[in-house]
Amino acid sequence: MKSKEIIQLSDLDLKEMVASEREALQELRFNHSIAGLEKPYQLREKRRDIARILTEITSRANAAKASQEEK
Numbered sequence: 547m548k549s550k551e552i553i554q555l556s557d558l559d560l561k562e563m564v565a566s567e568r569e570a571l572q573e574l575r576f577n578h579s580i581a582g583l584e585k586p587y588q589l590r591e592k593r594r595d596i597a598r599i600l601t602e603i604t605s606r607a608n609a610a611k612a613s614q615e616e617k
Contacts, residue, residue, distance in 0.1 A: 547595050552602050560603050567596045 555563070571592040577583060 547598065549598055549602075552598055557603070557606065560599055564596060564599050564603070567592060567599065571596065 552560070571589070574583065574589055574592060578586065578589065583589070
């Protein structure tokens with residue numbers, strides 16, 4: 547998922563997406579440990595997607611906090 551797509555989502559959508567991506571990562575890890583994956587780089591892509599989403603959530607929270615402190 548691209549950063550541009552992530553920025554356009556709402557906070558609630560981001561939180562739901564983190565949960566679903568974490569479940570997908572767990573399932574990929576399980577499948578990889580049992581039979582191996584055809585594309586093992588999928589694990590890295592999922593981790594990076596989760597990191598991108600969490601980064602956007604954190605930046606929004608920091609921006610909200612900064613705007614409250616200015617008031």
